[in-house]
Amino acid sequence: MSAKILDGRSISKSMLSEVKEQAGAFQETWGLPPTLALVRGGDDPASVSYAGMIERTCNGCGIAFQSHTRPADTTQAEMVALVEQLSADKTVHGIIIQRPLPAGVEPLPLIDVLNPLKDIDGAHPINAGRLAQFTFVDRPIDVGPYLVPATPLGGLELLKSYDVEIAGKHAVIVGASNLIGKPLAFLLIQNWATVTVCDMKTKPLSDYTQQADIIASVTGVAHLIKADMVKPGATVLDFGFAKLGEKWVGDADFEPISEIAGAINPVPGGTGPMTNAMLMRNMITAAKWQAGE
Amino acid sequence: MSAKILDGRSISKSMLSEVKEQAGAFQETWGLPPTLALVRGGDDPASVSYAGMIERTCNGCGIAFQSHTRPADTTQAEMVALVEQLSADKTVHGIIIQRPLPAGVEPLPLIDVLNPLKDIDGAHPINAGRLAQFTFVDRPIDVGPYLVPATPLGGLELLKSYDVEIAGKHAVIVGASNLIGKPLAFLLIQNWATVTVCDMKTKPLSDYTQQADIIASVTGVAHLIKADMVKPGATVLDFGFAKLGEKWVGDADFEPISEIAGAINPVPGGTGPMTNAMLMRNMITAAKWQAGE
Numbered sequence: 001m002s003a004k005i006l007d008g009r010s011i012s013k014s015m016l017s018e019v020k021e022q023a024g025a026f027q028e029t030w031g032l033p034p035t036l037a038l039v040r041g042g043d044d045p046a047s048v049s050y051a052g053m054i055e056r057t058c059n060g061c062g063i064a065f066q067s068h069t070r071p072a073d074t075t076q077a078e079m080v081a082l083v084e085q086l087s088a089d090k091t092v093h094g095i096i097i098q099r100p101l102p103a104g105v106e107p108l109p110l111i112d113v114l115n116p117l118k119d120i121d122g123a124h125p126i127n128a129g130r131l132a133q134f135t136f137v138d139r140p141i142d143v144g145p146y147l148v149p150a151t152p153l154g155g156l157e158l159l160k161s162y163d164v165e166i167a168g169k170h171a172v173i174v175g176a177s178n179l180i181g182k183p184l185a186f187l188l189i190q191n192w193a194t195v196t197v198c199d200m201k202t203k204p205l206s207d208y209t210q211q212a213d214i215i216a217s218v219t220g221v222a223h224l225i226k227a228d229m230v231k232p233g234a235t236v237l238d239f240g241f242a243k244l245g246e247k248w249v250g251d252a253d254f255e256p257i258s259e260i261a262g263a264i265n266p267v268p269g270g271t272g273p274m275t276n277a278m279l280m281r282n283m284i285t286a287a288k289w290q291a292g293e
Numbered sequence: 294m295s296a297k298i299l300d301g302r303s304i305s306k307s308m309l310s311e312v313k314e315q316a317g318a319f320q321e322t323w324g325l326p327p328t329l330a331l332v333r334g335g336d337d338p339a340s341v342s343y344a345g346m347i348e349r350t351c352n353g354c355g356i357a358f359q360s361h362t363r364p365a366d367t368t369q370a371e372m373v374a375l376v377e378q379l380s381a382d383k384t385v386h387g388i389i390i391q392r393p394l395p396a397g398v399e400p401l402p403l404i405d406v407l408n409p410l411k412d413i414d415g416a417h418p419i420n421a422g423r424l425a426q427f428t429f430v431d432r433p434i435d436v437g438p439y440l441v442p443a444t445p446l447g448g449l450e451l452l453k454s455y456d457v458e459i460a461g462k463h464a465v466i467v468g469a470s471n472l473i474g475k476p477l478a479f480l481l482i483q484n485w486a487t488v489t490v491c492d493m494k495t496k497p498l499s500d501y502t503q504q505a506d507i508i509a510s511v512t513g514v515a516h517l518i519k520a521d522m523v524k525p526g527a528t529v530l531d532f533g534f535a536k537l538g539e540k541w542v543g544d545a546d547f548e549p550i551s552e553i554a555g556a557i558n559p560v561p562g563g564t565g566p567m568t569n570a571m572l573m574r575n576m577i578t579a580a581k582w583q584a585g586e
Contacts, residue, residue, distance in 0.1 A: 129422030168494040196489040201461040
């Protein structure tokens with residue numbers, strides 16, 4: 001095995017300890033901790049488990065956690081009213097609207113009333129738009145404050161933490177999703193990568209991945225990326241998480257790829273923990289903006 | 294010469310005649326024509342000439358044109374107040390904030406008060422974000438109404454008008470600008486292209502363009518794209534406009550490329566006239582939304 005392991009668990013730990021310091025400083029200055037409100041409905045097991053994970057992460061780093069859980073028969077109007085109230089509440093700094101929503105509740109009206117400055121998961125179109133309109137890191141333009149979805153931001157941080165070169169490199173993103181693929185494309189473009197976005201109609205996918213200096217795969221299809229699709233020395237950023245038999249695995253066929261890649265993250269223990277850390281970092285950013293820091 | 298010529302002038306003419314019908318129908322229903330307000334400051338010659346061109350296009354297709362020109366020493370607050378007033382004015386359906394702005398006037402505060410439903414040039418981040426969050430054409434999600442910058446929209450229409458295949462094809466965009474390159478990337482992703490975005494650090498650029506089924510170049514560098522950078526049969530969409538000696542030319546070295554490309558637009562007469570037509574079509578869209586049609 002020759003690839004460098006992009007250890008998201010360890011990087012995220014040191015980031016969370018920085019967050020903890022910043023959360024403490026915030027509380028000292030303003031008399032209340034940065035406070036995250038999680039909005040959800042019903043009792044989908046994955047949703048319950050995700051909420052529990054966010055709560056534990058908050059507890060570990062000095063961020064207050066509020067759960068706003070509504071029954072499965074909550075109406076659209078009630079959910080809108082809840083998000084509106086939290087958006088206006090000066091003691092709440094970050095809001096996550098968790099899917100799946102109760103049956104019959106559409107996400108768009110909730111996002112419409114979400115305060116973009118509290119949108120720590122970057123779901124509001126104004127945040128997506130400001131990310132899109134930002135230019136290159138070394139010649140920024142003023143687009144206003146914005147928050148980036150935590151998962152792609154975590155992927156970028158993981159690359160940076162291991163000094164993976166991005167500028168002038170070819171990054172191939174497999175999957176054009178709103179929460180990962182597309183915002184990641186912008187983050188990499190900002191950092192001067194040449195970026196290719198592939199989707200389900202890209203055939204053959206290997207034509208693109210074989211050219212990539214960085215492959216970022218966000219499909220959730222277990223072991224979609226095989227060793228013969230990877231250029232020797234390339235970096236593989238794996239955002240997948242799927243069950244293969246009894247095992248949780250990523251989009252990348254880890255063992256054989258790690259023989260030839262230059263760097264790869266494990267799954268679990270790669271981009272997942274980075275997502276949590278970035279969500280908490282977004283909390284600090286959001287809380288400071290709202291406090292006028 | 295073998296390439297099909299993507300004749301933006303002729304396509305835009307038929308689009309403008311459709312717009313004229315729709316503008317007439319709008320006026321009949323609502324008692325006023327769709328009305329465009331152009332905001333500018335100072336007397337930059339290119340800006341004056343562009344404004345004149347928009348005015349003539351409006352006049353030709355039944356759209357009312359208002360010029361809101363302020364002196365070169367207008368302040369930020371005065372410009373903000375002007376955009377605010379036009380955003381609230383129910384007799385104005387579309388607003389263009391033209392650059393360059395007067396010295397010392399920042400664009401961001403103007404865009405912040407621009408009504409996104411009147412943003413016919415797609416400059417507001419909420420429009421950029423909704424474009425980014427829209428998924429594929431054949432499985433749209435509801436992201437709310439949005440307007441796309443006229444130039445990339447015109448490029449897409451030009452491809453569609455000549456039945457250039459997009460789904461599953463590799464589109465290489467040269468230039469990651471906010472008004473053309475990045476929104477065009479989204480439009481092509483929506484239509485299932487595999488999209489590569491190149492920038493100034495992409496080296497060698499020919500490695501990418503030679504693979505492209507569609508090359509879209511948006512740099513304004515005269516004859517950046519040479520014949521040996523184009524795959525035989527590829528489509529070249531040229532958004533450039535620059536002076537080479539005495540002649541206005543595009544990003545593509547037209548004559549030699551048209552010997553080998555499958556299709557190419559001339560400059561002038563390609564994407565330029567399409568921009569005007571799309572701006573007018575955006576006017577109809579915006580006017581109808583605001584009227585509740």
